[in-house]
Amino acid sequence: MSLGFRGLRRKHVTMLVSLVVLLASAVIGSYLRLYPVFNSFESGYGPMLNELDPYSEYWTAEKLLEKGLAYFFSLNEHNEETHIFWYPWGRDFVRSSLPLTPMFSVITYYVARLFSPGLSLYEWMVYVPVVFFILSLIGIYLTTRELWGDIPAAVSSLVAAIIFNSRQLAGFTVKYSAGLGFIFLATYFHVRTWKRRSYVDALLCGIFMSLTAAGWAGFNLLLAAIFLQLVLQPLITKVAKEDLILWGFETLPLALTIAILPFYGPLYLVLSVGILIPLGFAVIGIALLLEHVATQKVVKLKYPLLTKWRFIYLLLIVLIGVGGLVGLTTGFLHLKGKGLAAMGLGEMTHVLVGTVQEYASASPQNFIWSSGAPFIISLLML
Incomplete structure (x- = not known):
């Protein structure tokens, strides 16, 4: 006691x-x-x-x-x-x-x-x-x-x-x-x-993601990180239908904000970073379907390759990733000039960003100066 x-x-x-x-x-x-x-x-x-x-x-x-x-x-x-x-x-x-x-x-x-x-x-x-x-x-x-x-x-x-x-x-x-x-x-x-x-x-x-989007397009950083977690999750653990609901609660308020604000507009959900929201539902749906198919007795007997559902899922994710890169490089998916510059695709921007110091290429000492201390502390916190 x-x-x-x-x-x-x-x-x-x-x-x-x-x-x-x-x-x-x-x-x-x-x-x-x-x-x-x-x-x-x-x-x-x-x-x-x-x-x-x-x-x-x-x-x-x-x-x-x-x-x-x-x-x-x-x-x-x-x-x-x-x-x-x-x-x-x-x-x-x-x-x-x-x-x-x-x-x-x-x-x-x-x-x-x-x-x-x-x-x-x-x-x-x-x-x-x-x-x-x-x-x-x-x-x-x-x-x-x-x-x-x-x-x-x-x-x-x-x-x-x-x-x-x-x-x-x-x-x-x-x-x-x-x-x-x-x-x-x-x-x-x-x-x-x-x-x-x-x-x-x-x-x-x-x-709170909606509030962020109403003030700053940098919400895309968090949306991309959450989407990446969602994509990797089926490779680590089982996926549940509940995940669809959680993803919906997290992203539908954001999707509504994006659609309402003229700064973004509905097409942002199809032709820009906002496409990650519907893609999230698709990714969870694909994982659920593959996992369900892999557990069927008929599949185990006649199509044993389909039981390796995580490998199939990984291949599909790679294809989606390649499709996204193709969309960016061909201009089908639109990113703001600052976003392209941040990804190293500054030559594709339609505005002047290369002349602004904020978007200039960073050197190793820049990283050490700006992020060195937090990086070391984060390692110690592990």
Whole structure:
């Protein structure tokens, strides 16, 4: 009884220490990311947005504050208010931008103003990236805790807090900021979904992936990773019909968001990365069918080769993968210029990305500089 109590107490102490480190990480990380504001005040200015992209997000948010959130879908090239951008034609924000960052800024501004009535929307949007940082920090902590426990979660939150990320600096309010705020929460609920076989967690994963997609096309990174896990799963363990339901809860909210937002549109689910959603259903269906056929007595007697269903499944997956590469190289499947550049297919892009430092080829020292410390810590956490 005494040993059990000590073990329980040790567990609670470990969890408490982990939560204290999480809180400290949030404070330290927020302080570091607020440095542009501190520097601005020291120079005699107030909080300031950094560069043009954050200003366009602010301009959009200001319109939504004045005329309602739904007004975002009226900000196209036919709206004279947009003609100050891309003059004289006007900018179609509906198809060239995503709504989450300005909408989130407006909604949270109402809350922030309760505590600081004199706060302007412009000033609040300077601080919004720090809010997204805290959300991403919570997602990283919860995901690591679900996978490895309290101590690794504490370490991961501290590492995430001190690593430089320009997308979370105060004043740099862009779509990446919003996407990073929700993608790790989506990852957390995905991990819970497949560990606990929970429909509720699957739905929450789908909701947070939808929020990520509404703010940043980088949701494709998580979707591709989840799809890869789904593809490899039949090679490791048995597939159940329940997997179809879990995949549906995880991806159908995302598919609905993609179809509704003009930035993507329904064709994104057929001719771009969104095709992974219907392909996921197909992959699970193929695995279930092959597994079922392999267990039939007639098949075992007359067609013994079909009992090697995992080998057949692997061949089909390879064919699907080859088909995807052919689709990319021939242009049948469309990726944004940034996505192609990230995959090393920059020569196929229809926009200038090679001249932007962000998409320049990385050298080994770049990797060591940006990812060396997290990589070493991740190995130690194993």
